[in-house]
């Protein structure tokens with residue numbers, strides 16, 4: 339299985355092979371700030387399955403669990419492309435909205451439901467975690 343995608347202006351392209359380990363909606367405040375929306379939807383892949391063409395800019399910050407979270411975006415148009423956390427080494431989150439098609443990898447859970455805005459509540463019918471799901 340291969341998924342292709344690009345940022346809004348087309349300067350950054352992504353190609354992903356294989357199936358995601360999981361995919362999720364994230365309602366954390368950082369996702370809200372960085373998108374200007376109520377949540378960001380990600381699919382999580384082994385880092386070596388995600389191939390990027392083009393230049394990405396990166397913003398790194400601490401999470402409330404003490405991990406380092408870095409968000410990559412197109413420096414030209416600002417589209418969010420990737421997310422990586424030191425708490426999940428080797429895992430790359432790809433923003434679902436940049437993919438050409440993603441119906442087959444729809445999120446199956448919601449993160450940071452406690453931060454969800456009244457006007458953007460977690461999707462019903464899938465598990466919603468107050469923060470992140472417990473580590474295995």
Ligand SMILES: [Zn+2]
Nearest residue numbers: 345347412415
């Ligand atoms: Zn762009």
Ligand SMILES: [Zn+2]
Nearest residue numbers: 364365366369
């Ligand atoms: Zn988030």
